[in-house]
Amino acid sequence: MPIIDAWMQHPTLRHSNHEMFDSLRRWTGGMVLEEPLPVEVTVAVLEAADVEIGLSAAWYGPQGALISNDEVASFVAQSDRRLRGVAGVDLSRPVDAVRELRRAVDELGFVALRVVPWLWGLPPTDRLYYPLYAACVELGVPFCTQVGHTGPLRPSETGRPIPYIDQVALDFPELTIVCGHIGYPWTAEMVAVADKHVNVYIDTSAYTARRYPNELVEYLRGRGRRKVLFGTNYPMITPSQALEHLEQLGLDEETRGLFLSGNARRLFAL
Known part of the structure; x- marks a missing residue:
């Protein structure tokens, strides 16, 4: 099954x-890299x-680009179509951020925007996000974000x-919002928000299947079968480990197919 x-x-x-x-390296036993990770290594891990x-995804924070959009585009080009790009932007420069999002989608072929709120110390209801939400709707791409506590040593609020995802979905009902990392320890809240809003979804990144909270598993088995997407947070967790x-x-069989690929294929127009 793809x-x-x-x-x-x-x-x-x-x-x-x-x-x-x-903190993540402490949990996972990961090592500091001495050399850049070759794209073919990531492709091989996915293929396996x-x-x-x-x-x-690209990663942008107040300190600058940790992974730039152009670097992501280069990785995609080396991946034999195994990778697709997800844009990042400098949230502190909203006009430039909208321009960069448009460039990433229209010129680089990226399929979504991701902003990690804890990296900026700003919740998704902050005014700096709102021009980007409107641009995502106009461009027809999802907004991806993190929910739940932060594994890295940053505040979790x-x-x-x-109230944050709930309020954004009320303000932008046409915006597709994909909430990564399940939302633990607020998983029940996350399920409630996904139930409430037709365009709010959950992805399971940063968790292996045996660590999914019971609330999420019950939701996935039933009414939430079209609302939950598989994710890993690679390289922290490989797909083989997650599955x-x-x-x-x-x-x-139907739920498994929707979870592993069908929902993502639909939402990201893959």
């Missing part, structure tokens, strides 16, 4: 070795788990589904 990874990144050294990820497409205990979720 698989689409809705949240991953091919790292640069600026990204992978950043001090804010020390039958991942047809990985949505590889910006990851609350209520190792998939059978224990008890998904029927």
